[in-house]
Amino acid sequence: MLAYLVRRLLYALPILIGVNLITFALFFVVNTPDDMARMQLGVKRVTPEAIDKWKAERGYDKPLFINDAASGSAVLTDTIFFSKSARMFAGDFGRAEDGRDIAREITSRMGPSLAIALPTFILGLLVTVSFALLLTFFRASYLDFWGVVLCVAMMSISGLFYIIGGQFLISKIWRLVPISGYGGGLDAWKFVILPVLIGVISGVGSSTRWYRTIFLEEISRDYVRTARAKGLSELVVLFRHVLRNAMIPILTGVVVVIPLLFMGSLLTESFFGIPGLGSYTIDAINAQDFAVVRAMVFIGSLLYIVGLILTDVSYTFVDPRIRFN
Amino acid sequence: MTFLPVILWSDVLIWLLFVAAIVFGALSLRNPLWRTAWQRVGRSRAGMASATVLLVFVGVGLLDSLHYRPRLENAAGPQTATAAPPPTATAAPPPTAYAVEVLSLLDVLLTPLRTRNEKTYSEPLATRAYAKESIESRDAAGELQQSRDYPRLRHGGAHLGADEARRDGDVGDRLLRAVSLAFLAWWAVAAATAAGVARAEACSAPAAWRRIWSNESDFAWNAVLAAVACLLLVALPLAMLAGQYHVFGTDKVGQDVFYQVLKSVRTALVIGLVTTLVTLPLAILLGILAGYFRGWVDDLIQYLYTTLSSIPGVLLIAAAVLMMQVLIDNHPQWFATAAERADLRLLALCFILGVTSWTGLCRLLRGETLKLRELEYIQAAQAFGVTDLRIIGRHIVPNLMHIVIIALVMDFSSLVLAEAVLSYVGIGVDPTMISFGTMINNARMELAREPAVWWSLSAAFVFMFTLVLAANLLADAVRDAFDPRMAGSA
Numbered sequence: 019m020l021a022y023l024v025r026r027l028l029y030a031l032p033i034l035i036g037v038n039l040i041t042f043a044l045f046f047v048v049n050t051p052d053d054m055a056r057m058q059l060g061v062k063r064v065t066p067e068a069i070d071k072w073k074a075e076r077g078y079d080k081p082l083f084i085n086d087a088a089s090g091s092a093v094l095t096d097t098i099f100f101s102k103s104a105r106m107f108a109g110d111f112g113r114a115e116d117g118r119d120i121a122r123e124i125t126s127r128m129g130p131s132l133a134i135a136l137p138t139f140i141l142g143l144l145v146t147v148s149f150a151l152l153l154t155f156f157r158a159s160y161l162d163f164w165g166v167v168l169c170v171a172m173m174s175i176s177g178l179f180y181i182i183g184g185q186f187l188i189s190k191i192w193r194l195v196p197i198s199g200y201g202g203g204l205d206a207w208k209f210v211i212l213p214v215l216i217g218v219i220s221g222v223g224s225s226t227r228w229y230r231t232i233f234l235e236e237i238s239r240d241y242v243r244t245a246r247a248k249g250l251s252e253l254v255v256l257f258r259h260v261l262r263n264a265m266i267p268i269l270t271g272v273v274v275v276i277p278l279l280f281m282g283s284l285l286t287e288s289f290f291g292i293p294g295l296g297s298y299t300i301d302a303i304n305a306q307d308f309a310v311v312r313a314m315v316f317i318g319s320l321l322y323i324v325g326l327i328l329t330d331v332s333y334t335f336v337d338p339r340i341r342f343n
Numbered sequence: 344m345t346f347l348p349v350i351l352w353s354d355v356l357i358w359l360l361f362v363a364a365i366v367f368g369a370l371s372l373r374n375p376l377w378r379t380a381w382q383r384v385g386r387s388r389a390g391m392a393s394a395t396v397l398l399v400f401v402g403v404g405l406l407d408s409l410h411y412r413p414r415l416e417n418a419a420g421p422q423t424a425t426a427a428p429p430p431t432a433t434a435a436p437p438p439t440a441y442a443v444e445v446l447s448l449l450d451v452l453l454t455p456l457r458t459r460n461e462k463t464y465s466e467p468l469a470t471r472a473y474a475k476e477s478i479e480s481r482d483a484a485g486e487l488q489q490s491r492d493y494p495r496l497r498h499g500g501a502h503l504g505a506d507e508a509r510r511d512g513d514v515g516d517r518l519l520r521a522v523s524l525a526f527l528a529w530w531a532v533a534a535a536t537a538a539g540v541a542r543a544e545a546c547s548a549p550a551a552w553r554r555i556w557s558n559e560s561d562f563a564w565n566a567v568l569a570a571v572a573c574l575l576l577v578a579l580p581l582a583m584l585a586g587q588y589h590v591f592g593t594d595k596v597g598q599d600v601f602y603q604v605l606k607s608v609r610t611a612l613v614i615g616l617v618t619t620l621v622t623l624p625l626a627i628l629l630g631i632l633a634g635y636f637r638g639w640v641d642d643l644i645q646y647l648y649t650t651l652s653s654i655p656g657v658l659l660i661a662a663a664v665l666m667m668q669v670l671i672d673n674h675p676q677w678f679a680t681a682a683e684r685a686d687l688r689l690l691a692l693c694f695i696l697g698v699t700s701w702t703g704l705c706r707l708l709r710g711e712t713l714k715l716r717e718l719e720y721i722q723a724a725q726a727f728g729v730t731d732l733r734i735i736g737r738h739i740v741p742n743l744m745h746i747v748i749i750a751l752v753m754d755f756s757s758l759v760l761a762e763a764v765l766s767y768v769g770i771g772v773d774p775t776m777i778s779f780g781t782m783i784n785n786a787r788m789e790l791a792r793e794p795a796v797w798w799s800l801s802a803a804f805v806f807m808f809t810l811v812l813a814a815n816l817l818a819d820a821v822r823d824a825f826d827p828r829m830a831g832s833a
Contacts, residue, residue, distance in 0.1 A: 036650035044662050049669045057669045170819070174756065174812040176763045178783050178805050186790045197791075284657060284768060303661045304769050311662050317656035326653075 023327065030323045034107070036318040041312050042103045046315045051078035051098075054308060058115075076309075077101055077112075102312070109311035115305060120313045124295060130200055131282030131294030133210055138217035138286075139279055142225065143272065145218055150229035151256055154237060166230070172223030180220040181289045188212055198291035213290045217283065236260045265336040273329040277321035281314070346411040348443040351686040354408040356617050357609075361405060378774040380745070383824035388558075388566035390820025393813035395570035399578075400810055404612040407449040410682070445682035449609075453602055456585060459498035461597035464789075466589045467798050468514060470500035470507045471596040483797055499589045514584065521583035525575040533568050540564060592798035594785065599801050603777050606804045611780035611810060613689060614696070614762045615755040621697025622754070623747065625706035631735055631743070633705075634712025644709070648702040656699055657768070663695040664770040685773035692765070692772060696758060704750045708743055715739055754820040756811045763807065779807045 022090045045054075056064050073079040080098050088096045095101070102112065111120035137264040153165045189197040189212065200209050236242065237260055245255045282296030291297070295314070302310035371377040384390050450457055464473035471493040482488045495507075503509055540560060541551035555564045581601065583592050590601035623749060633644035651659070671677075673687060678684040716739070724734050759779075765771035766780025767787075774781060782803040789796035 032646065033653055035649050036646065036655055040650065040654070041662060044666050048666050050669050053669050053673050057672055151762075169759065170815050171812060174808055175804075176760050176779075176783075176807060176811075178763055178767055178787070179800075182783075182787055182790065182800065186795070190790065190795075278655065281655065284765060288768075299658070299661070300768055306665055306668075308665065311658070311665065315654055315658045315662055318658050319653040322653045322655065
């Protein structure tokens with residue numbers, strides 16, 4: 019197991035380096051730091067001195083890969099690539115445009131992101147899996163038909179409308195919870211409940227349909243016929259046999275997103291004013307804060323790779339036939 | 344020339360796709376396997392009803408993809424064609440100049456909607472504005488009086504004159520006429536369809552009529568006719584009312600929302616269709632190469648798509664779009680008009696979406712190719728010394744096409760939805776380009792007003808929902824027809 023994990027982590031390294039190279043190419047080669055400076059400073063205030071100052075403040079005035087002017091190891095380390103991209107592996111993301119340390123900002127914003135994303139994830143999984151099981155139980159009936167119709171209709175609605183509609187109905191018309199905001203402590207539930215509810219509802223359509231397909235595929239297998247033939251009730255068949263055998267395809271899609279929960283949801287957080295990583299990213303995009311976007315890309319892919327490894331590990335728990343060697 | 348044709352890149356691509364779809368459809372009908380698959384799609388009632396609806400959307404999009412610049416009446420006049428003063432006879436004939444405003448054929452058809460702008464918000468079918476304003480008027484004594492009231496709209500219900508109370512009656516009257524017209528039009532279409540079916544199946548027209556409605560014909564004509572009925576019932580009243588009123592109200596700057604919704608259709612179609620032009624070649628080429636040649640080619644391609652797909656989609660798109668913005672902003676000289684810049688930005692967005700979303704299809708195709716290349720007939724071809732290129736072209740690609748078709752129709756709706764989200768995040772289409780995303784983005788704060796401004800959002804919602812739902816239903820029908828795993832159950 020341990021050897022397997024180490025090997026997987028070593029496999030992950032080239033992928034992370036690839037991600038790093040892609041982002042580096044996007045941010046520094048497609049556009050030179052001069053272009054970024056011109057963009058940030060605006061057309062009016064652009065002078066060669068202003069550009070040089072902007073670059074020097076952010077450490078963009080170095081050569082890209084090889085610094086001929088330096089000596090010793092500084093030939094490679096005193097470059098944009100090393101100081102901006104390679105340092106990310108050590109957890110050093112540099113500073114945002116407003117001068118704050120990005121790494122510290124990220125750790126302090128993870129909490130609110132998780133407070134929304136984790137309940138949404140767990141509740142959403144429970145709701146969609148049970149709904150899909152319900153549809154499977156009543157398969158080929160009117161309930162199933164209209165359930166699928168409902169799912170298709172629900173997945174045809176943009177996520178934006180769920181949020182806008184939910185805020186309008188629940189917060190403005192019914193005045194049940196505040197429209198947006200976030201508070202720590204015991205009052206937090208007031209702010210968390212609406213985003214979580216909307217997050218769960220907006221995911222019902224596509225997930226339910228997906229799980230229903232998986233369950234229907236399992237239910238036509240031979241072992242299900244055997245289970246029915248030996249006299250098991252349909253409910254027992256569904257929960258003891260179909261659900262457990264469907265775990266592998268379900269886990270494939272589900273476990274991978276667990277680490278990404280830290281990143282929060284861009285839309286939900288920006289609409290509800292939650293000070294998490296999602297709204298941090300959106301603000302960075304709108305302010306064209308390249309350092310933050312680069313850091314988020316790196317963390318996002320790191321978490322995704324962790325998710326892939328977790329997925330493999332989770333297989334061993336649900337399927338004893340799978341072993342690492 | 345009274346106009347200067349403008350060929351935008353997205354116009355070329357969308358017409359190219361349209362022609363390619365027709366050619367591909369005609370070619371695939373020759374292949375018996377494909378023909379039966381398409382016939383299965385044709386029998387699906389939900390599929391055909393949604394295809395009818397989609398055709399209308401595509402028609403609007405295609406009309407909106409023929410652009411031109413109208414000639415200015417007077418080169419010295421203002422820069423817009425509509426506001427140009429009539430040419431004076433004494434002036435020497437000025438050199439021909441064209442407006443910087445790029446219009447499309449759809450704009451011409453919708454000229455009244457496009458030009459009749461109000462000052463600001465107004466409700467659907469309203470005759471007065473949404474917000475109160477100071478109005479100056481003269482009373483009986485000729486004194487200047489100031490009062491605060493809802494000002495009369497310049498164009499909404501202008502034909503009623505001072506008699507605003509007649510509005511409800513007028514609207515009802517128009518609705519009644521539109522509905523009866525829709526009824527007549529539908530009967531005409533239905534009768535023509537029955538005649539056509541009667542001719543094709545060599546039976547009498549009443550018999551054909553019965554076959555259509557008892558679901559016995561080989562094509563889901565009843566679903567098509569039902570969809571046509573719904574479309575007529577929606578389109579004709581809208582057309583009847585749009586001439587005199589703002590059917591869906593006006594937005595913050597007084598632009599007609601109905602016009603905006605119709606313009607959004609093209610943006611959604613371009614995003615949904617042109618993106619596949621990037622996705623398909625990448626996914627097909629790399630997927631087949633990886634699966635067929637294996638070895639280091641496979642390793643390299645797998646590494647490439649694992650790396651790309653490990654970056655969360657939105658973030659990669661955000662990074663790429665930010666960089667593209669820098670590029671576009673630093674090179675204003677590349678674009679003659681604002682429309683061209685917006686158009687290039689739209690295409691760049693399609694390109695970025697395509698580059699970030701080919702990985703899933705590529706993985707599928709690689710797996711399928713791995714399976715195919717072990718089959719006997721391909722090994723036989725290899726044993727006969729057929730070249731790799733020929734094997735791929737003759738044996739592998741045709742056997743992968745069903746996956747490609749399914750992926751293509753399934754991706755369309757998710758891309759349309761993605762556009763709205765990306766535009767909200769600020770990394771979508773150009774803010775000057777009308778799209779569902781920019782409409783939602785501009786209107787989302789207005790629900791907080793008292794009374795709420797709901798019409799912009801609702802119109803965008805209804806049109807977007809219809810488009811995506813139709814696409815989803817058609818995608819399901821196509822998947823059911825083409826997926827070999829479904830063949831047994833159908």
